Amino acid sequence: MAIDAIEPLLVADIGGTNAKFGIASTHPGSGEVNIYESRSFPCADYPSLEAAIHAYREQVLGEWPRLACIAVAGPVLGDQVRFTNLDWQVDFKNLKNTFDFSELFLINDFVTQAYATLYLPSEHLRCLRPGTPVPETPRLVLGPGTGLGVATLTPFGKSWMPQPGEGGHANFSPVNALQREILRVLTTDNNYISVENLVSGSGLERLYTAIGQVRGEEVAPLKAAEITSSALEKNNPVAAEAVNVFLSVLGSAAGNAALTLGAFGGVYLTGGILPKIDALIDSSDLVSTFEDKGPMQSLLADNPVYLVTGPTPALAGAAHLLIDRLGLNTHSYC
Known part of the structure; x- marks a missing residue:
């Protein structure tokens, strides 16, 4: 289903070793999702997820996205999230307010890996x-x-x-x-x-x-x-x-x-x-x-x-999940 162009999206795949970020956009008409401004940061170099996002933000040109989907390597069962193999904790409300996101999805990283399989060429x-x-x-x-x-x-x-x-x-x-x-x-x-x-x-x-x-x-x-x-x-x-x-x-x-x-x-x-x-x-x-x-x-x-x-399937999966959840796109398995 074709969709109109939407504002850029912040997508992230935060594992136990690396924090990967990108900006996603959709192609007008076709709805194809593209990931650009991709960066990877060693998690060990930063004390928190917020610090890693700040480091990425300093490298990104243009307007900062207000829609975000951040996938984390650990169970997401509430507003407080603890990583399984990394000494980081995340507070959903604090993260949303700190970066002025109007919409933020904080989800398990393999949810985005799974969702990416719907769209993989x-x-x-x-x-x-x-x-x-x-x-x-x-x-x-x-x-x-x-x-x-x-x-x-x-x-x-x-x-x-x-x-x-x-x-x-x-x-x-x-x-x-x-x-x-x-x-x-x-x-x-x-x-x-x-x-x-x-x-x-x-x-x-x-x-x-x-x-x-x-x-x-x-x-x-x-x-x-x-x-x-x-x-x-x-x-x-x-x-x-x-x-x-x-x-x-x-x-x-x-x-x-x-x-x-x-x-x-x-x-x-x-x-x-x-x-x-x-x-x-x-x-x-x-x-x-x-x-x-x-x-x-x-x-x-x-x-x-x-x-x-394929490269960075989790980032593509995060983008598609965010688009679908916000009602900007639909995907049928039929």
Whole structure:
């Protein structure tokens, strides 16, 4: 549906590591959303979300937007929001007043990731497992970064209802002997091991160290980026195994979530890590662990799995969500 040009929108994706901002506008007539003035700021450099927004505002030319959608990495259950993997807190009313927003949506970051899947062009999706989505059932969106985000998108009339979740904090359940050994090693320091404890940036580092112990090899600590680089270059067997276990646990968690939520409308994997290791996914156990659900495997038989490869999907999702919520645009799934 074509829409008229609207005033610029502030969109933001605030994760545990980086705060990403952009200004969104729509093309007159076509309604196509464009993101410009994109900037990324390390969260560790700022004491608060407000400080990061001020830093962005100083770099933006032109009129400051009065409509905003800010996605944050944590549960949003009221006016007071605490980040899960970052020592920041947000007060909705204070944030709105400080920056003179006439409309502010403060939402979970994976709500915007989920909403973006409605508008992603085909070239920003790679099919990992073909299938046919079941009409009128939810889509599942999840992805690792600083943490493991999870959300669903459910058809509701002629629109879609995004629903955030905290599935990354469900407990890790091993599916083979190696994973049981990894769990044994990890529980010596922590009695509760979540999926996010393995499927995230720090989780990959944790897996690498644990597999070294299981294999009886002394491994020097590596950052997540170093582990993925070593796995891609095929010069470190422990790194390669850590990445495969990482993808295996992600696939299993995705299958569990799809069954739990009845999300047979497609699974979309996103986040900052997966596109960087795209070359390793097809040879991994991700798809096989997604499918391996015993007597309920048939329910996943036609559920397609996609990798989101496009840039800043959360910013685009935030823009579309804000436009739709304000009644400036409509989107039908029919």
